Amino acid sequence: EQGLSQETQWMIAVRDKRDKAAFAALFDHFAPRLKGFVMRTGTSAAQAEEVVQDVMLTVWRRAETFDPHRAQVSAWIYQITRNRQIDVMRKENRPVPEALKEEPGLEPDAGQIMAVEQEAGLLRKALSTLNCDQRAIIEKAYLGELTHQEISTQTGLPLGTIKSRIRLGLERLRHELKDLSR
Amino acid sequence: MSGITHHTPDSMLAAYAAGTLPHPFAIVVAAHISMCATCRASLEAHQAVGGLVLEDTQCTALTDGLKSATLAMLDDVVIPDPVFEADGIFPGPLVQALKGRAPQWKKLGMGVRQDIIQADRSGSVRLLYIPPGQAVPDHGHNGLELTLVLQGSFHDETGTFGVGDLEVADETLDHTPIAGGDIPCICLAATDAPLRFHALIPRLLQPLFRI
Ligand SMILES: [Zn+2]
Ligand SMILES: [Zn+2]
Numbered sequence: 001e002q003g004l005s006q007e008t009q010w011m012i013a014v015r016d017k018r019d020k021a022a023f024a025a026l027f028d029h030f031a032p033r034l035k036g037f038v039m040r041t042g043t044s045a046a047q048a049e050e051v052v053q054d055v056m057l058t059v060w061r062r063a064e065t066f067d068p069h070r071a072q073v074s075a076w077i078y079q080i081t082r083n084r085q086i087d088v089m090r091k092e093n094r095p096v097p098e099a100l101k102e103e104p105g106l107e108p109d110a111g112q113i114m115a116v117e118q119e120a121g122l123l124r125k126a127l128s129t130l131n132c133d134q135r136a137i138i139e140k141a142y143l144g145e146l147t148h149q150e151i152s153t154q155t156g157l158p159l160g161t162i163k164s165r166i167r168l169g170l171e172r173l174r175h176e177l178k179d180l181s182r
Numbered sequence: 183m184s185g186i187t188h189h190t191p192d193s194m195l196a197a198y199a200a201g202t203l204p205h206p207f208a209i210v211v212a213a214h215i216s217m218c219a220t221c222r223a224s225l226e227a228h229q230a231v232g233g234l235v236l237e238d239t240q241c242t243a244l245t246d247g248l249k250s251a252t253l254a255m256l257d258d259v260v261i262p263d264p265v266f267e268a269d270g271i272f273p274g275p276l277v278q279a280l281k282g283r284a285p286q287w288k289k290l291g292m293g294v295r296q297d298i299i300q301a302d303r304s305g306s307v308r309l310l311y312i313p314p315g316q317a318v319p320d321h322g323h324n325g326l327e328l329t330l331v332l333q334g335s336f337h338d339e340t341g342t343f344g345v346g347d348l349e350v351a352d353e354t355l356d357h358t359p360i361a362g363g364d365i366p367c368i369c370l371a372a373t374d375a376p377l378r379f380h381a382l383i384p385r386l387l388q389p390l391f392r393i
Contacts, residue, residue: 020256027249032241039242049245053252060256070226074233079199082232086201094201095212097222098267098274123227124234142232144200152193 003110005117007073015063027056030077038085041143051088055081065099068113072120082144188347190214190221199228206300206307206372210328210348212275213370216268217346271332271345276309276370285309292316305374312336312361312369320358325375327351329359334367336360 004012007029013022031052038048058080059066066076083094130138141151190198190211197203198211215221266278279299287295293313300307305325312318314334329349336343338357343349351357361367 020253023256024249024253027252030236031244031249031252033236033239035244036242037236037239040239045242048242049248052244053248053255056252057255061260061262072230072233074237075226075229076233078232078236079229081236082199082201090205092205093263093278095205095209095275095278097212097215097225099265100222120230120234123230127231127234138231139235141196142200142228142235144202146197146200147202148191148193148197151196152191 003114004068005072008068008113008117011059011063011066011073011076012068014060015066023056023060026059026073030059030074031056034077034081037081037143041085041145043085047088051081051084054084058084067100068116069109070116072116075120078142085144185344186218186220186346188341188343188349189218190224190348191350192224194350195221195225196228199225199232204304204374206305206374207326207328209275209279209299209307210330210370210372213273214330214346214348216273216275271368273332276332279307287311294318305372307370307372310367310369310371312359312367314361314364314366317358317360320356322356323351323353323373323375325353325373327371327373329369329371332368332370334365335362336367336369337362 007026010019010022010026010029013019014026034052034055035045035048038051039045043051055077059077062080066073083096086092086094127135127138137146137154140146146154194203194207194211198208203211211221215225264282266274266282268274269277272280276299285297287297287309290296293316295311297309298306299309310318310329312334318336327350329343329351331343331345331347333345335345336359338349338359340349340355340357342362
């Protein structure tokens with residue numbers, strides 16, 4: 001498992017070994033960021049901590065749905081967090097896609113896991129080349145502060161920059177996914 | 183599902199990841215993603231961007247005791263929320279929206295039937311059943327309409343839509359969808375505003391059927 005990011009290794013230990021020390025390490029890494037992330041959308045500190053606790057408990061309880069072949073830990077936790085925030089705000093359960101059914105006994109593919117991490121690295125690089133305004137729009141979009149019309153009109157430029165990056169990286173992912181989906 | 187040619191627009195996938203897509207549309211998009219590897223991969227890319235925004239967020243100090251309180255709850259026994267699996271032609275998110283019940287078809291005339299799953303201020307989402315060769319009355323849209331084909335197919339002025347295809351219609355489109363083939367077309371459709379029917383009769387029926 002060398003070469004994998006620390007967070008991915010912790011998450012795999014939580015998933016496969018129910019490792020509480022690894023969970024504590026994930027908590028130390030993500031919980032303070034999550035609190036800041038949730039508070040950026042105007043949530044009070046106290047309520048943000050409730051969301052943080054819910055999210056981290058979901059990380060523990062739903063660990064089996066984490067698949068490093070498809071997602072970085074941060075991407076997986078991002079979606080759990082947004083879903084949780086919506087559930088709390090709107091008091092309705094967010095519709096989520098069906099989980100993919102992995103074929104039983106499928107060996108972990110280190111190359112594929114590494115590829116996902118590398119793509120995330122490239123994506124991070126692409127994001128870092130955006131100017132301040134573009135970066136601010138991206139953050140607004142993913143913090144849930146823009147409607148989809150606003151995303152399609154206002155963020156055309158920065159989304160376009162990232163999209164070419166995403167497209168290249170995800171061609172490979174798509175092939176993997178096609179074998180898994182019904 | 184391999185033959186899908188009409189996909190979720192990228193802005194909609196980003197909004198879905200961020201949770202800003204109105205609930206009726208979120209149900210249809212989640213259903214499409216359940217059937218479509220391409221859109222699932224694109225969604226995962228958006229989640230990756232969201233993850234990077236999260237990673238780059240400045241740390242905020244936690245209240246003392248939050249960590250120990252959380253660790254103390256790891257062994258709590260919790261009853262997991264029910265997971266709704268796909269049921270025949272119905273993808274999981276639709277089964278979830280139906281809360282596991284079977285469709286309750288109400289006649290709309292001309293053999294067309296519908297089941298309104300949800301209707302409120304944010305819009306409506308419903309199942310439509312259209313007999314082969316039958317047209318849905320010519321109409322325009324006050325807002326946005328998403329239509330996902332679950333069985334059979336339909337065609338309109340913009341093209342042909344088969345199983346898994348998602349049509350996105352807005353104010354600029356007036357169309358008359360016609361079911362194709364030999365089997366009934368079953369669709370999941372969501373709108374954020376009432377449709378505008380051009381023929382007199384359907385307009386009169388509109389309040390009655392809450393289309
Ligand atoms: Zn698609
Ligand atoms: Zn229409």
